[in-house]
Amino acid sequence: MRQPILSTSRLTRQFGGLTAVDNVSIDVDPGTVQCIIGPNGAGKSTLLNMLCGTLQPSSGQILYDGKSLLGRRLHEIARLGIARKFQVPTVFNSLTVEENLILAGTINPQGSSRDVDEALAMIELREVAQLKAEFLAHGQRQWLEIGMALMTKPRLLLLDEPTAGMTSDETAKTASLIRGLLGQVTVLAIEHDIHFIRALNCYTIVMHQGRILASGSFDAIEHNETVRDVYLGRQ
Numbered sequence: 001m002r003q004p005i006l007s008t009s010r011l012t013r014q015f016g017g018l019t020a021v022d023n024v025s026i027d028v029d030p031g032t033v034q035c036i037i038g039p040n041g042a043g044k045s046t047l048l049n050m051l052c053g054t055l056q057p058s059s060g061q062i063l064y065d066g067k068s069l070l071g072r073r074l075h076e077i078a079r080l081g082i083a084r085k086f087q088v089p090t091v092f093n094s095l096t097v098e099e100n101l102i103l104a105g106t107i108n109p110q111g112s113s114r115d116v117d118e119a120l121a122m123i124e125l126r127e128v129a130q131l132k133a134e135f136l137a138h139g140q141r142q143w144l145e146i147g148m149a150l151m152t153k154p155r156l157l158l159l160d161e162p163t164a165g166m167t168s169d170e171t172a173k174t175a176s177l178i179r180g181l182l183g184q185v186t187v188l189a190i191e192h193d194i195h196f197i198r199a200l201n202c203y204t205i206v207m208h209q210g211r212i213l214a215s216g217s218f219d220a221i222e223h224n225e226t227v228r229d230v231y232l233g234r235q
């Protein structure tokens, strides 16, 4: 049996009297793509914040490659090969797509960076490599930021609502880009957009009120009565 690259055990975070993440245990196998979905306030962002070190858990454990992430600083976690792409792209407008990727590679906490051409191919932006980022469409900016995260050769890529604000075509393309990463980078994405998750068709964890309500293949999740009641039924 393969050791999960990431595993949480009874992970919990309280804010005063509110338990935002409540005893969450997940395993992420290397090279896979997994999604976490759930309604507003389900605890998805709080969970992601604990995984990348911006928030410390109240209790529970996070193991990455068998090592505990508890108490580690952000840069230490980045150096271990965990990268996060936030909802709002933080690309440099006055630089070209290629220059943005090169820059991301130079601030790589792990040392060696990915080849720019390889990153351009992974995010399918070769044709606009010499275009300044200010002229990119919203979706392209998001893909560029995924590319910037990939420049650091992460082993685990955490994505925070990667399709926020995208058109349906852009959402479909994002799903295809991320599927293309299967086997190369482990991806854990939190998302609202059910069309994206359906297109990705990956192992899916449903959170509700801080807890895991269900998990399994997207097909199993889509046909789960409880999930339909609390979440999918409202889409």
Ligand SMILES: Nc1ncnc2c1ncn2[C@@H]1O[C@H](COP(=O)(O)OP(=O)(O)OP(=O)(O)O)[C@@H](O)[C@H]1O
Pocket: 015, 018, 020, 038, 039, 040, 041, 042, 043, 044, 045, 046, 047
């Ligand atoms: N810093 C904080 N202080 C107090 N409460 C917080 C804090 N961060 C999150 N919460 C609360 O924790 C709960 C879970 O929030 P969280 O943002 O993790 O949910 P989410 O599933 O990511 O929601 P959304 O999809 O709307 O982003 C919510 O009730 C939220 O108000």
